[in-house]
Amino acid sequence: MKPRRRLRIFSTAGLVVGLIAGAVFAGAPALWMLSNSFKPNTDIFQYPPRLISHFTIDAYASIISNPEKVRFFVNSYVVSSAVVVLTLVAGIMAGYAFSRFDFPLKKALNSVIISVQAVPPITLLIPYFSLIVALGIFNTYFALIFTYMVITVPYAILMMTGYFNTIPRELDEAIKIDGGGSFRALWQVLVPVAGPGIVSVGTYTFMVAWNEFLFALTLTEDREMRTVPVGIQLLMGQHSYEWNEMMAMSVLGCLPILILFLIFQRQFIGGMTEGSVKN
Amino acid sequence: MRNEFKLTVAQTLAPAGAHGGRPPAGRRRKRLRSRLEPLAYLSPTLAVMGVLMAVPIAMVIGFSFLSNVVMEKNPVFVGFSNYIKLFSDAVFWESAWNTLQFTVACVAFHLLLGLAFAQMLNNRLIPKLMTAVFRVIYILPWVFTAAIVVILWRVIMNPNGVANFILESLSLIQSKVEWFSDKDIALGSLTFINIWAGYPFFMISLLAGLQGISPDLYEAASIDGAGPVKRFLHITIPQLRPIIVSMAMLDFIWNVQQFALVFMITGGGPVHATETLGTYTYKLAFGKYEFSMAATSGVVLFLLSMAVAFFYVRSQKARD
Numbered sequence: 001m002k003p004r005r006r007l008r009i010f011s012t013a014g015l016v017v018g019l020i021a022g023a024v025f026a027g028a029p030a031l032w033m034l035s036n037s038f039k040p041n042t043d044i045f046q047y048p049p050r051l052i053s054h055f056t057i058d059a060y061a062s063i064i065s066n067p068e069k070v071r072f073f074v075n076s077y078v079v080s081s082a083v084v085v086l087t088l089v090a091g092i093m094a095g096y097a098f099s100r101f102d103f104p105l106k107k108a109l110n111s112v113i114i115s116v117q118a119v120p121p122i123t124l125l126i127p128y129f130s131l132i133v134a135l136g137i138f139n140t141y142f143a144l145i146f147t148y149m150v151i152t153v154p155y156a157i158l159m160m161t162g163y164f165n166t167i168p169r170e171l172d173e174a175i176k177i178d179g180g181g182s183f184r185a186l187w188q189v190l191v192p193v194a195g196p197g198i199v200s201v202g203t204y205t206f207m208v209a210w211n212e213f214l215f216a217l218t219l220t221e222d223r224e225m226r227t228v229p230v231g232i233q234l235l236m237g238q239h240s241y242e243w244n245e246m247m248a249m250s251v252l253g254c255l256p257i258l259i260l261f262l263i264f265q266r267q268f269i270g271g272m273t274e275g276s277v278k279n
Numbered sequence: 280m281r282n283e284f285k286l287t288v289a290q291t292l293a294p295a296g297a298h299g300g301r302p303p304a305g306r307r308r309k310r311l312r313s314r315l316e317p318l319a320y321l322s323p324t325l326a327v328m329g330v331l332m333a334v335p336i337a338m339v340i341g342f343s344f345l346s347n348v349v350m351e352k353n354p355v356f357v358g359f360s361n362y363i364k365l366f367s368d369a370v371f372w373e374s375a376w377n378t379l380q381f382t383v384a385c386v387a388f389h390l391l392l393g394l395a396f397a398q399m400l401n402n403r404l405i406p407k408l409m410t411a412v413f414r415v416i417y418i419l420p421w422v423f424t425a426a427i428v429v430i431l432w433r434v435i436m437n438p439n440g441v442a443n444f445i446l447e448s449l450s451l452i453q454s455k456v457e458w459f460s461d462k463d464i465a466l467g468s469l470t471f472i473n474i475w476a477g478y479p480f481f482m483i484s485l486l487a488g489l490q491g492i493s494p495d496l497y498e499a500a501s502i503d504g505a506g507p508v509k510r511f512l513h514i515t516i517p518q519l520r521p522i523i524v525s526m527a528m529l530d531f532i533w534n535v536q537q538f539a540l541v542f543m544i545t546g547g548g549p550v551h552a553t554e555t556l557g558t559y560t561y562k563l564a565f566g567k568y569e570f571s572m573a574a575t576s577g578v579v580l581f582l583l584s585m586a587v588a589f590f591y592v593r594s595q596k597a598r599d
Contacts, residue, residue: 012404019399019413027416029475030423032441033431045439090323101317111592116332118588120536122560123577126570127338128331130349150331153324182316211424213539218565232426233543236433243434250427257422262415 037247044243059248069249071224072231077256079144079227080209086145087152087205088198094153095160096186100172113154121214124150132219143219144227148212152205163197164190200267203260210257228253336581342574349570361575371576373551374559381470381555382534386527388474393481393526394519400482401489414486421479425539428476433459433544436468459545462552469553473540477533481526488522489515521594528591532584556580 035051036044037060043053063069097103098110128147137143171193172185180188191198213229220226226234232253235246261268343361345354365371396417400410423431436442436458446452458468492515500510516523538557541547547554547562560580564573 008404015399015402015404018395019405022396022399023413023416025475026419026479029431029435030419032435033427036434044434045437047439047444049441049444086323090327093320094324097317097320101313101320103314103317111596114592114595115585115588116328118532118584118591119332119336120557120577120580120584122536122538122557123339123581124332124335125561126342126564126574126577127335129564129570131331131335131338146327146331149327153327157324207422213425214561229424229426229539232430236430236543246430247434250423250430254423254427257424261418261422265415 033247033250036244037251039244041242041244044247059242059244060252062245063248063252068223069231072226072228073252075141075225076210076228076253079141079148080206082141082145083148083152083209084202084205087149087156088202090149090153091156091160091201092186092191092194092198094157095164096182096190098157098161099164100169100182113157116150117154121151125214125218128215128219138219139221139225141225144212144216147215147219148209151212152208156201156205159197159201160194163194167193196267199264203264203268206260207257339574339577339581342571343578345571347569347571348574350568354571357571361571365572365575365579370551370554371559374547374554374556377466377551377553378535378555378557381466381473381537382531384470385473385477385534386530389478389481389530390523390527392474392478393485396478396482397485397489398515400486417482418479420476423476425476426543428472429540429543432472432475436472460549462549465545465549465553469541469544472544473534473537476540477530481530484522484526485519488519492518525591525594528587528594532587532591535583535587536580 031051038052038055038057040054040056040058043050046053098106124147132138132143132147137146167190172182172189175185175189176182210227211229212227213233216227216230217233220230223234228249232246232249235242235249342348344356344358346357348354400414400417402410420428434440438455438457442458443452443455446456456464459465496514496518497510500514505513536557537555538561541553541555541558542561545553547558556576556579560573560576563569563576
């Protein structure tokens with residue numbers, strides 16, 4: 001028994017060392033960002049570097065008091081929320097069709113939906129540039145909302161189809177026997193039961209929309225239409241580098257995602273792995 | 280698939296009376312309705328994907344066969360000359376080679392780190408809560424958008440930044456390293472950052488995979504006298520294989536297309552040392568305004584991604 005116990009202690013110690021080393025690799029850069037956001041700009045590259053020096057919230061204050069920068073956040077919230085709502089509507093409806101109906105070309109369409117996720121955004125961007133102008137939505141929220149849906153809807157459909165497939169057909173058949181239509185079956189039975197799946201898809205969609213960069217960079221033009229990622233990039237392009245402000249903006253920029261992630265961690269991880277592992 | 284399609288068409292075309300007697304009008308209407316129902320549910324998706332996916336793909340392919348679109352009023356058909364021009368551009372091949380190195384390194388290290396971290400998190404040696412805290416820290420890099428990842432590492436890897444300070448204090452370097460402007464190491468620096476930013480996605484999937492492996496398998500192997508290394512090689516890896524294969528393909532597709540990170544850190548420079556197919560294509564369009572050449576490069580990237588996607592779809596089908 002004794003050597004076995006010693007082995008256990010050794011492997012636990014090794015594990016903890018490994019876990020801490022991994023945590024430093026993963027987390028230290030984020031900690032450095034947080035610490036720099038509370039420094040005056042002159043201290044960012046001080047020698048030797050210090051985690052805390054001249055603690056100040058100036059960087060945050062100057063962002064919150066600057067309407068131009070606040071606007072970046074407003075834009076990101078508007079676009080991301082709209083994308084979540086519209087993606088869920090489209091994803092739930094199409095997922096329902098795939099899960100409960102048979103129709104011609106169903107399998108082919110399913111393969112198409114899986115593979116369009118691999119289409120490079122940069123390839124789409126070139127025609128978008130003229131297409132979005134032709135549709136008259138260049139430099140508007142709609143340009144971003146609709147193009148983001150191209151990225152988020154296929155994933156939502158695959159996920160929702162998967163969730164609906166796990167719900168027994170008897171449940172919605174019962175509603176139909178009572179004389180309800182298929183829409184009522186979807187709305188009153190499947191949607192409530194698939195709640196956790198919908199939350200997971202919604203969270204993921206929000207994250208993709210909040211983080212998108214390429215379309216936001218090219219399909220909007222005016223400063224007041226820019227989203228957070230492009231706003232951060234614009235800060236980088238200025239003549240004088242306000243590093244502390246960029247850091248503060250990054251902290252504020254990742255906060256919504258971090259909070260969503262911490263709240264819905266369980267559904268999120270469960271949903272995401274299911275999505276990537278099972279079609 | 281082809282046969283099934285024929286079958287459904289045959290069913291649709293079969294006269295309604297085939298099963299004896301014409302069905303009453305009400306039932307026929309009901310049948311028509313049930314046939315149109317899935318179409319109704321699919322309509323929002325078909326509208327969005329049609330206008331913003333099918334049309335643009337057709338457009339971009341068309342652009343690649345025309346003289347400079349967008350900039351010229353009446354572009355003319357030029358056949359394959361854009362493709363010939365693209366394939367004879369040395370910068371294109373340099374970008375392709377950079378992209379390949381970047382992608383292969385990223386996929387390999389995403390897998391290695393993801394697997395190592397997932398293994399550590401899937402333990403029964405330390406309290407659950409502690410593991411949960413570590414899990415959140417490990418996922419952290421994945422929560423950051425590319426712009427944030429960029430700022431973060433531009434501060435750390437600035438010549439006067441903390442990375443050089445630490446390496447200098449450990450006497451690993453003699454002078455300050457120019458991580459992003461030295462043409463010999465810029466691509467390596469970008470690869471490192473992208474590895475940091477991307478491994479959590481692998482880790483999460485592999486962790487779920489590990490938790491799905493039945494403990495009985497390990498127990499049986501232990502009874503047979505298999506040590507930890509043997510158990511890892513003969514149980515863990517084969518059990519995770521489907522996940523590893525599909526994740527690697529997805530990751531390959533994403534990294535080949537990587538744009539934001541490279542664009543914001545080096546912009547493809549110094550000279551073309553970190554030029555990837557993403558930045559190369561973008562610059563053709565929005566730097567040189569050669570939209571047809573950009574379309575041509577975009578189509579090449581598209582075909583490359585679709586080739587991998589084809590195998591991805593097939594591997595998914597095989598598993599169902």
